[in-house]
Amino acid sequence: MTDTEQFPVRVEQPDRNGGNIFSRVFDELTAFCRSRSLFILHYCTGCGAIELPPAMTSRFDMERLGISPMVSPRQADILLITGYVSVKTLKRVMLTYEQMGSPKYVIGICSCTVNGGMYWQSYATAKKLNDYMPVDLYIAGCMPRPEAVITGLRQLMDKIAAGEANGWEDYYRRYDYYLGHQQRLFGETWQTPTDVIAEARHYGLFGPETLGDHTRLLEQHQAPLEALEMQLGLGAPDEVKA
Amino acid sequence: MNDAHLPVERLSIILGEVKEVRVTQKGPRRTRLDVAADALPALLELLKGRAGFVHLSAISCVDWPDDAQFELVYHLWSYELNLLVSAHTRIDRDPGVYVSVYDIYHPAGFFERDIHEMYGVFFEGAPDMEKFILTEWDGPPPMRKEFDSEGWVNDHFDWQDYRPDWLLELEAQGGGVMIPPDEQRFSRRGIEDNDDAG
Numbered sequence: 483m484t485d486t487e488q489f490p491v492r493v494e495q496p497d498r499n500g501g502n503i504f505s506r507v508f509d510e511l512t513a514f515c516r517s518r519s520l521f522i523l524h525y526c527t528g529c530g531a532i533e534l535p536p537a538m539t540s541r542f543d544m545e546r547l548g549i550s551p552m553v554s555p556r557q558a559d560i561l562l563i564t565g566y567v568s569v570k571t572l573k574r575v576m577l578t579y580e581q582m583g584s585p586k587y588v589i590g591i592c593s594c595t596v597n598g599g600m601y602w603q604s605y606a607t608a609k610k611l612n613d614y615m616p617v618d619l620y621i622a623g624c625m626p627r628p629e630a631v632i633t634g635l636r637q638l639m640d641k642i643a644a645g646e647a648n649g650w651e652d653y654y655r656r657y658d659y660y661l662g663h664q665q666r667l668f669g670e671t672w673q674t675p676t677d678v679i680a681e682a683r684h685y686g687l688f689g690p691e692t693l694g695d696h697t698r699l700l701e702q703h704q705a706p707l708e709a710l711e712m713q714l715g716l717g718a719p720d721e722v723k724a
Numbered sequence: 725m726n727d728a729h730l731p732v733e734r735l736s737i738i739l740g741e742v743k744e745v746r747v748t749q750k751g752p753r754r755t756r757l758d759v760a761a762d763a764l765p766a767l768l769e770l771l772k773g774r775a776g777f778v779h780l781s782a783i784s785c786v787d788w789p790d791d792a793q794f795e796l797v798y799h800l801w802s803y804e805l806n807l808l809v810s811a812h813t814r815i816d817r818d819p820g821v822y823v824s825v826y827d828i829y830h831p832a833g834f835f836e837r838d839i840h841e842m843y844g845v846f847f848e849g850a851p852d853m854e855k856f857i858l859t860e861w862d863g864p865p866p867m868r869k870e871f872d873s874e875g876w877v878n879d880h881f882d883w884q885d886y887r888p889d890w891l892l893e894l895e896a897q898g899g900g901v902m903i904p905p906d907e908q909r910f911s912r913r914g915i916e917d918n919d920d921a922g
Binding site: 573596 | 858
């Protein structure tokens, strides 16, 4: 039996593929297959969501590209942010994004996700989505037509097939950067239920910029997660009547 | 209908019973009433009880910082007369306290809670003055005129880079952005040169 340690193979992260050096051989095939079967979690934050039904259904039919909608973040590949993201919504978007399994891709649709769009002056909406999570593709427009949405999805497919859509890795490698922007907007005590740093180690994506000042701040404030208390009923009966 | 003018006349008879109310006819079915702050609840009570103005569509608030006043507008609709009445009143801006009309119109609870959140006007007697939509907002009431929304945005957000390197290639081919957004936003001229240019 040949000792595989003797092969002059340079692997960037040895742990990433379970230590199997042959996994890189199949990378191209895997990426191709992955790009042909995508499930979209469409987080309809703003007006751009109205362009998705025609893009999904018989008129433009994104299912012919192998893309179909999915209701749960756990089972979705693409997070579609369609329109302005208010600060409150952004918190929910972050929770959703961190719940998704890797590899995951983010598409920002509409001008509002690019630079705030017509809400550039508003205190309530986030301006630049890629400050808070890595965005693989923007589809600009107010709103982009279904043709543009389909074209954008095809571009994402090409990027995935070429192995270039690696935004989700960036979230683990530079978690401190993204967390810093989140803390700037949501306050210092911001924390999510997902242990991103542990996940970064799990995926073998722990880098020098994963930890930093902001993650240290997070550790200071981090409270252990507790299960929510289950509550039944709508309150006292006389309260309901009033 | 022949007697389309009749509802307006009936309204004016009722309004004759209220002192110091200025009636302005804004259109065939729109009436504006200006009334002093202490007479407004009585006016609403009368309109609801005698003229069938059972629907409070909304309460709006206008900030007049030069007069140091808030203007409260109660929009009322009568299904019997098919008339829209807007009752205007002004209160002092400094304490910013007014009386709730929740006992007359229950939907007012929502509108007053909203105005409290957006303008900081406190309504005495309202059932709930807790935060409503801006549950995670701890800044000043954002709809007041003195709140500088653009300044807040400049403090809390970074702007998109409108002159990225990859755009240079497109510009060399004759494409690109015609007018960068930071030049279109006239009020941000000068700010851009100082901090985040480049």
